[in-house]
Amino acid sequence: xxxxxxxxxxxxxxxxxxxxxxxxNGINLEIKxxxxxCLYGTSGSGKTTLLNMVAGLEKPTKGSILVKNIPVxxxxxxxxxxxxxxxxxxxxxxxxxxxxLTALENVCLPLIFKGxxxxxxxxxxxxxxxxxxxxxxxxxxxxxxxxxxxxRVSIARAFVEKPxxxxxxxxxxxxDTKTTIEIMELIAGMAEKYGQTVLxxxxxxxxxxxxxxxxxxxxxxxxxxxxxxxxxxxxxxNK
Amino acid sequence: MKIFDIIRMALRNLFRSKxxxxxxxxxxxxxxxxxxxxxxLGIAINVSYxxxxxxxxxLNVINVHPNYxxxxxxxxxxxxxxxxxxISQEELDKIKQIPNVEAVTPFYQTSVKMEIGKYLGYVTxxxxxxxxxxxxxxxxxxxxxxxxxxxxxxxFGSNMKDQFYNPKEMRxxxxxxxxxxxxxxxxxxxxxxxxxMTFDMSYGERYPGSQTGKKPKLYKVxxxxxxxxxxxxxxxxxxxxxxxxxxxxxxxxxxxxxxxQKIRRRKTEEVGFQQAKVKVNExxxxxxxxxxIRAIGLxxxxxxxxxxxxxxxxxxxxxxxGGIGAISLLVAAIGIANTMIMAxxxxxxxxxxxxxxxxxxxxxxxxxxxxxxxxxxxGGVIGIAFSFxxxxxxxxxxxxxxxxxxxxxxxxxxxxxxxxxxxxxSGMIFSALIGLISGFFPARKATKLSALSAIHTE
Numbered sequence: 001x002x003x004x005x006x007x008x009x010x011x012x013x014x015x016x017x018x019x020x021x022x023x024x025n026g027i028n029l030e031i032k033x034x035x036x037x038c039l040y041g042t043s044g045s046g047k048t049t050l051l052n053m054v055a056g057l058e059k060p061t062k063g064s065i066l067v068k069n070i071p072v073x074x075x076x077x078x079x080x081x082x083x084x085x086x087x088x089x090x091x092x093x094x095x096x097x098x099x100x101l102t103a104l105e106n107v108c109l110p111l112i113f114k115g116x117x118x119x120x121x122x123x124x125x126x127x128x129x130x131x132x133x134x135x136x137x138x139x140x141x142x143x144x145x146x147x148x149x150x151x152r153v154s155i156a157r158a159f160v161e162k163p164x165x166x167x168x169x170x171x172x173x174x175x176d177t178k179t180t181i182e183i184m185e186l187i188a189g190m191a192e193k194y195g196q197t198v199l200x201x202x203x204x205x206x207x208x209x210x211x212x213x214x215x216x217x218x219x220x221x222x223x224x225x226x227x228x229x230x231x232x233x234x235x236x237x238n239k
Numbered sequence: 240m241k242i243f244d245i246i247r248m249a250l251r252n253l254f255r256s257k258x259x260x261x262x263x264x265x266x267x268x269x270x271x272x273x274x275x276x277x278x279x280l281g282i283a284i285n286v287s288y289x290x291x292x293x294x295x296x297x298l299n300v301i302n303v304h305p306n307y308x309x310x311x312x313x314x315x316x317x318x319x320x321x322x323x324x325x326i327s328q329e330e331l332d333k334i335k336q337i338p339n340v341e342a343v344t345p346f347y348q349t350s351v352k353m354e355i356g357k358y359l360g361y362v363t364x365x366x367x368x369x370x371x372x373x374x375x376x377x378x379x380x381x382x383x384x385x386x387x388x389x390x391x392x393x394x395f396g397s398n399m400k401d402q403f404y405n406p407k408e409m410r411x412x413x414x415x416x417x418x419x420x421x422x423x424x425x426x427x428x429x430x431x432x433x434x435x436m437t438f439d440m441s442y443g444e445r446y447p448g449s450q451t452g453k454k455p456k457l458y459k460v461x462x463x464x465x466x467x468x469x470x471x472x473x474x475x476x477x478x479x480x481x482x483x484x485x486x487x488x489x490x491x492x493x494x495x496x497x498x499x500q501k502i503r504r505r506k507t508e509e510v511g512f513q514q515a516k517v518k519v520n521e522x523x524x525x526x527x528x529x530x531x532i533r534a535i536g537l538x539x540x541x542x543x544x545x546x547x548x549x550x551x552x553x554x555x556x557x558x559x560x561g562g563i564g565a566i567s568l569l570v571a572a573i574g575i576a577n578t579m580i581m582a583x584x585x586x587x588x589x590x591x592x593x594x595x596x597x598x599x600x601x602x603x604x605x606x607x608x609x610x611x612x613x614x615x616x617x618g619g620v621i622g623i624a625f626s627f628x629x630x631x632x633x634x635x636x637x638x639x640x641x642x643x644x645x646x647x648x649x650x651x652x653x654x655x656x657x658x659x660x661x662x663x664x665s666g667m668i669f670s671a672l673i674g675l676i677s678g679f680f681p682a683r684k685a686t687k688l689s690a691l692s693a694i695h696t697e
Contacts (some may be wrong), residue, residue, distance in 0.1 A: 057691040077686075078600050085597035096592045096635070096694060100255055112244050113597045157596065 005031040010063035026218040038211035089158030095169035148179035249609040261660020266571035267618025275566030279656040281557040341375035345512035360403035365482030382464030398474040429462035540586035579681035591693025615674020630656040
C-alpha cells in the first residue's frame, strides 16, 4: 500500500516561561493511501497539533512531514496555500462556515479560489450538497441550520474538490450521539467512494468504529497503534 | 480566483456593513468634491483670463516698439531737436531674418477726417502691409481684407460707426461727440456709401481753422471690408495699404510746410514707424523670438509673455486651492484605511477559514485592495456627480450673487467654476487610487494573519 503521509521524528516544543512543554515528542507515523486513521487521545495530548502540522498550519520544532513527498514544514505561505488547495480538504469541530454565505456559496468557495466558472462550480456544489442530504437547504445561511446540517455543509465543502487527503479536527465534537453516527457514516462513505485518505482527530469513542487504524496519543507520544481487521483487509486488497 | 468573483465578493462585503461603507464613501465624496471644486474655480479664472487676453489680441503676435528708454543716445535731428525714436526698415529686415517669424508689418498710424453722407468722423487710420493682414489674424466679417494692389481701399474696424457723428445734430446739442443717441442707428454703410477722406481736421466744420499753405486734398476712398467684432484693439481703427498712406501723408506734410522749409518727400522705406507687429508661427516660439527682437534694440511686448507670468501666479493659486481640497481627501483616505483595518479585525476568522480552504495569499490581498479601491471609486463617482451639481449652482446662483454685488459687471456669461472632462476623469481615477493606496497596508495585514490563530478567533 502506498504511503501518502510520512511523519518522521516530529517534535514541537512550547516555552512557558522557563519551562519547556513538549506538545509532540518524537512522533513517527506512516499513513497509507485510502486509509481512515484516527488520532485518539485526551485533550492536551497533542493530536490536534499533529493534524495542524500535516496541514502546514503550524511549523514543527524538529522533524519532518512528507505529504505526497512534499516536505510540508519547508513550504512558505504562498506554497502552503497552493498545497492546501491542491491536496487537502478540511473539516472542523466548529464547522467554520462563512456566516454571510448560503450553504451553496460556502461549498462553492474552494472552487471559486481555484477559478472555476460559476456554472461548473454550482453544479458540483449542488451535487455535493445533495450527496450529504442537504438538497433542500441550498440557500440557507449557516445560522438557519442545525449543528448537524452545518457539519454536513462543511463536509460537502471539504469533499467538493475531491482532495486526496481529508483532515478532520473533532468533526463530531459538538454533536449528539445520533448525529455523530450520521456524520461519521457520511465521512467514511464518501472517503471510500472517492478513495480518499482521512486523518481524523477525535476523543469521541463513537467515531472509533469507522477508523481503519487508531493511533493512541498521550503527552505528545504515540502509545500504541490499533490495527483493525478492515485495515488488514485493505492492505491485502492493495497488495 | 477570477477577477469577477473577487469584485462580487468585495461588493458583497461592502454591502454587509452598509452604514460603515456609506460613511467611508461619504468621506471620499466630500474629499473629491472639495478638490474638484477648488480646482474648477482656478480653471474658470484661468479660462476667463485667457478669453480676456485673446480679445485684446492674438497670442502669437509680438508688438514691437522703438526703445524709448534710449533717449540720451537717441537720434537728434537738425537744430538739435530731439526726434522721436522710430523703428527703421533696417530693423524690420533683421526681424524678418529671425527663425519662426511668419510675417512682419510696420504700422504707420495717423489721423484723418472722413465724410460719409451727412456724417463726419475723426478716424485713426493705420497703414499696414496688406500681405500681413491675414497672417496677423485679421478677419473680415463683411467684404474682404486688403490686397497688395489696393490703394485707396479701406478696411474698417467693427465699431467704427461710433466714430461718426452728424454735425447738425451735434450743433443742436443732441449728441455727444462720437456717440449717437441711444438706439439711433446711424445710416452708414461702409461698403457701399461714398467716402471722402482728408487730412484736414477742420474739414466740414462751420469755422474752419486757419490754414497755412494750400487747402488739403480730398480723397475719394472705398470701403472694402469690415473686421469681425470682439477685438478691442482693432475695433476703432481703419486700415489701409501702408505705402499709399505714407505717400498721402508725406504729400500732405510737404504741402503744409513753410515754403522756405524744404521737405523731401520720403518713401515708405525711409520713414520710421512707431509700431510693428510680428507674427510667430507657434505660441511656444513667441518668447524666444521676443528675446531676439529685444537683442536688436527694440521694445517687444506680447500677450503670450504676460500670459506666461499670469500662468505662474495662477499655478500657485491652483496649488493652494488644490491643496485645501487635498487635505480633505487625505482625511478621507485615512477613513478608508481605518474602515479596512476594522473590517480585518471583524473578519479575522473568515480570513483564516478562507486561507485554510484554499485561498491564495494574493486572493486575500486582492480582495481587500478591491474593497478599498471600490470605496474610493464609488466615492469618487458620486463626488464628481456632486461636484457638477455644486459647479452648476455656483455658475447660476453664485454668478448672479456676485453680479448683484457689482463684481460681475458685463460678464453675464462668465463661469465661476469649470470642470473639464479631464478633471472629472482624473478625479475618478485618483479617488480609486487613493482607495487602493489606503487599502494597501490593511491588505498586507490581512495576508500576514496566521491561518491557525485566525480560525481560533471568535
